[in-house]
Amino acid sequence: GAVVSQHPSRVICKSGTSVKIECRSLDFQATTMFWYRQFPKKSLMLMATSNEGSKATYEQGVEKDKFLINHASLTLSTLTVTSAHPEDSSFYICSAFTRDTQYFGPGTRLTVL
Amino acid sequence: DAKTTQPNSMESNEEEPVHLPCNHSTISGTDYIHWYRQLPSQGPEYVIHGLTSNVNNRMASLAIAEDRKSSTLILHRATLRDAAVYYCILRDKGTYKYIFGTGTRLKVLA
Numbered sequence: 001g002a003v004v005s006q007h008p009s010r011v012i013c014k015s016g017t018s019v020k021i022e023c024r025s026l027d028f029q030a031t032t033m034f035w036y037r038q039f040p041k042k043s044l045m046l047m048a049t050s051n052e053g054s055k056a057t058y059e060q061g062v063e064k065d066k067f068l069i070n071h072a073s074l075t076l077s078t079l080t081v082t083s084a085h086p087e088d089s090s091f092y093i094c095s096a097f098t099r100d101t102q103y104f105g106p107g108t109r110l111t112v113l
Numbered sequence: 114d115a116k117t118t119q120p121n122s123m124e125s126n127e128e129e130p131v132h133l134p135c136n137h138s139t140i141s142g143t144d145y146i147h148w149y150r151q152l153p154s155q156g157p158e159y160v161i162h163g164l165t166s167n168v169n170n171r172m173a174s175l176a177i178a179e180d181r182k183s184s185t186l187i188l189h190r191a192t193l194r195d196a197a198v199y200y201c202i203l204r205d206k207g208t209y210k211y212i213f214g215t216g217t218r219l220k221v222l223a
Contacts, residue, residue, distance in 0.1 A: 002159075004156075032154045034210070034211070041218060043213045049208065068165075091154070093156045093157075095156075095157075095211075098161065100145065101159055101202075102147075102159075102209070102211060103159060104149075104159075105156050107154065107155060
């Protein structure tokens with residue numbers, strides 16, 4: 001149990017376009033989900049907390065207008081990277097909170113050309 | 114946010130026990146201690162968590178110091194598949210947030 005999926009697993013886009021990443025909890029409901037990014041050889045960095053039915057809470061230094069988060073249901077949160085640029089290229093990972101623990105998705109590799 | 118300190122890397126021989134240490138001297142009374150591991154290009158995998166008492170599950174054991182300022186993840190018999198980066202994390206009770214440290218890269222030698 002406690003499986004989290006992400007879609008797509010990898011995406012390549014042109015600079016200036018927007019990309020949407022989906023995070024789903026497959027066998028449980030999650031009021032709270034999280035979004036992280038990870039650069040090569042680095043640790044995970046928390047970007048924002050996504051709460052079902054309310055606005056996301058962003059960490060300091062994360063632009064909320066650039067990284068749009070929507071948590072419209074108890075099993076789905078989406079992250080949209082707007083007007084993506086090469087510096088946004090990274091590994092994006094979501095997690096969903098249940099039973100005192102965060103369960104992580106497999107990650108989405110974003111490459112912006 | 115509470116912080117954790119782990120060695121950057123460790124090595125172990127296959128089929129031998131591994132003890133991965135973590136210091137968290139600023140832990141508060143309500144912080145849970147969580148351990149995850151991450152393989153390259155994958156999301157972190159849950160290993161174990163605890164609050165005050167030692168914990169065991171099918172993957173590992175977690176030994177928590179009496180003053181809770183440190184903990185040790187124990188893999189009883191390391192296999193090549195256990196090679197990963199292991200993260201020790203303190204979970205904020207109110208926000209459920211995790212702040213990841215640098216983790217320990219475990220290398221298992223055949």
